[in-house]
Every structure is written in structure tokens, then in C-alpha cells.
Amino acid sequence: MFPLKELLSEALATLLGPKRALQAAALDAWPAVVGESHARHARAEGVRGNALIVVTDLPALSYELGLRRTALVDAINQKVGGRAIDEIHLVMRSFSSPDGESSDG
Helix, strand or coil: CCCHHHHHHHHHHHHHCHHHHHHHHHHHHHHHHHCHHHHCCEEEEEEECCEEEEEECCHHHHHHHHHCHHHHHHHHHHHHCCCCCCEEEEEECCCECCCCCECCC
8 A cells, every 4th residue: 555645746757757746746845844834924836947936925034034045945855855946936925815805824
């Protein structure tokens, strides 16, 4: 018997290639690496090239993550087991709920 996550990882690697599968895993790893409380205000929204795109709604958190950028890249790559990303790009933007109202966490 195999864990479902392991089977899905193998399927992604087959469909997308190993680099893209690692990058998809990096998106999933973001909350664990940054911590759940930070992840509520800093969301990994995608990968462009080799950069993880993170949107944050708090200026102070954006500043903190910018200072920790290198350590976060290393932690994500270690968590996914390979060189998935080389950089984190931070974008400041308020989060909106599906009905258009701003969320306050």
C-alpha cells in the first residue's frame, strides 16, 4: 500500500516533468515552511520561471519575509527534496473574498 501523496507526486512528475513537480510541491510546502499564522497573510500563488510568487496583505510581514527570503528558499527546497525554486517574489495586495469584500484573516 502506498500513500496517496506519494502516488500523486509520481504522477505529477510523469505528466509535468520533475522540475515542475517539485515546483508544485513548493506551493504546497509554503504554509509548513512559513508557519500557519504567516501563511494566512502570505499566500504562495504560483511559480514564474524559478521564482515562487507570494502575495501578502501586511507590509510588515512583506518586509520580514524579504529579510528571510534566502532562508525560506533553502527551507522550501529542502522540504520538497530538490531545487524547486531559486527566488521568492513578494507582492503586496489586499486579499479579497469571493464576494469582493476584503478579508481580515
